[in-house]
Amino acid sequence: MADSVSIKINKDLRPAYYDDFHCLAADCRFSCCKAWRIAFDKKDYLSLKRQKGTEDLNNRLEQGVRRLRDKESNYYGELDMSGGDCPLLREDGLCALQIEKDHAALPQVCRAFPRAMAYLPEYLERSLSPACEGVLELLWNLPDGVEFRSNPLPKKERGTLTVSGERPLVPFFQPIREWCIDILQDRRLPLPQRILLIGLALRELAEGEMDIPAWLTRARALPEAEELPGLPREDNALAMFLTSNLRTLNLLETTGVDYADKSGFQWIAMIRLPDFVTRENFAWAVSEAERKKKLDCSSAEFLTVEEGLCVQIMHLGPYDSEPETVAQMDAYLAEQGYENDLSETRRHHEIYLSDPRRAAPEKWKTVIRHPIKKR
Numbered sequence: 001m002a003d004s005v006s007i008k009i010n011k012d013l014r015p016a017y018y019d020d021f022h023c024l025a026a027d028c029r030f031s032c033c034k035a036w037r038i039a040f041d042k043k044d045y046l047s048l049k050r051q052k053g054t055e056d057l058n059n060r061l062e063q064g065v066r067r068l069r070d071k072e073s074n075y076y077g078e079l080d081m082s083g084g085d086c087p088l089l090r091e092d093g094l095c096a097l098q099i100e101k102d103h104a105a106l107p108q109v110c111r112a113f114p115r116a117m118a119y120l121p122e123y124l125e126r127s128l129s130p131a132c133e134g135v136l137e138l139l140w141n142l143p144d145g146v147e148f149r150s151n152p153l154p155k156k157e158r159g160t161l162t163v164s165g166e167r168p169l170v171p172f173f174q175p176i177r178e179w180c181i182d183i184l185q186d187r188r189l190p191l192p193q194r195i196l197l198i199g200l201a202l203r204e205l206a207e208g209e210m211d212i213p214a215w216l217t218r219a220r221a222l223p224e225a226e227e228l229p230g231l232p233r234e235d236n237a238l239a240m241f242l243t244s245n246l247r248t249l250n251l252l253e254t255t256g257v258d259y260a261d262k263s264g265f266q267w268i269a270m271i272r273l274p275d276f277v278t279r280e281n282f283a284w285a286v287s288e289a290e291r292k293k294k295l296d297c298s299s300a301e302f303l304t305v306e307e308g309l310c311v312q313i314m315h316l317g318p319y320d321s322e323p324e325t326v327a328q329m330d331a332y333l334a335e336q337g338y339e340n341d342l343s344e345t346r347r348h349h350e351i352y353l354s355d356p357r358r359a360a361p362e363k364w365k366t367v368i369r370h371p372i373k374k375r
């Protein structure tokens with residue numbers, strides 16, 4: 001039997017907005033009483049079957065609460081959601097059981113949602129699921145980010161967490177979580193890339209990587225790494241592709257460009273492909289898009305770009321204000337003894353890090369890259 005350590009848990013940790021949650025009830029547009037499975041244990045099943053009220057409530061319970069006979073299942077009963085909504089949900093958006101009885105009459109899953117809790121090495125963590133519209137409203141309205149609160153636990157909620165060789169990840173829960181938060185907050189990488197890196201790295205743990213200190217060392221070096229250590233080459237290439245940004249190559253004069261008038265621009269829109277995509281794969285994708293989606297992809301091209309020596313700068317703001325940023329880059333070039341080398345084959349390159357449909361123009365981030373040569 002593996003050695004085990006018991007940790008007493010006698011305080012909680014929760015986001016401050018946890019205390020402000022209340023169900024939107026009839027005002028909720030995406031009610032949790034619709035379109036998902038509501039299943040429960042024997043105690044809840046029997047409690048529901050014992051409830052008596054008006055004829056309407058009795059009918060709803062009679063027809064809507066059913067027994068599960070699957071021996072493999074952890075559940076004993078469920079609400080019949082075949083009509084899409086919970087059979088206890090009234091036309092006015094309120095729960096017939098809660099209205100006639102009270103909150104305590106609901107099955108545990110309905111009493112708890114969207115609240116969740118987990119006993120962790122230092123505390124009982126309480127959280128609220130963002131699958132709930134009421135929670136999203138609270139999050140949306142947070143003026144200054146998330147604050148946390150902690151209180152001693154009432155006796156009935158105190159618990160003991162057992163850490164044993166059978167649960168080797170438990171002692172590392174906090175450092176692993178802190179690493180995830182650090183990555184999420186690392187704005188040097190685009191958000192999709194941060195999320196993907198976390199998923200790929202955590203997959204190693206899910207697949208059985210047990211040298212956690214070594215994993216943490218590798219994971220902490222990740223934002224600077226070219227590739228995710230230990231990850232198959234295809235996955236790294238895929239990560240790069242899934243998170244790559246739209247970019248354009250523009251044929252521009254070195255000076256006197258009117259960025260506000262884009263009608264005369266000659267540009268190529270591009271997206272970076274993983275190394276394992278061949279010309280044959282590309283030709284197949286083009287023909288499939290034409291055949292299935294009826295898209296004219298005749299101008300799509302498998303292009304290899306060798307940019308050579310370049311200088312680049314991060315431009316913050318609308319595209320029309322790029323000239324000021326380009327002027328700064330030009331001044332830097334001149335100081336260093338270089339000059340622009342723009343031509344038909346060496347082009348002004350823009351990489352769009354922001355989605356102009358979602359972000360305000362003053363927040364748009366665009367990498368501007370120019371080919372250069374020694375003066």
Ligand code: SF4
Nearest residue numbers: 023024028032132134
């Ligand atoms: S999703 Fe949230 S706010 Fe909406 S009914 Fe359920 S608990 Fe209430």
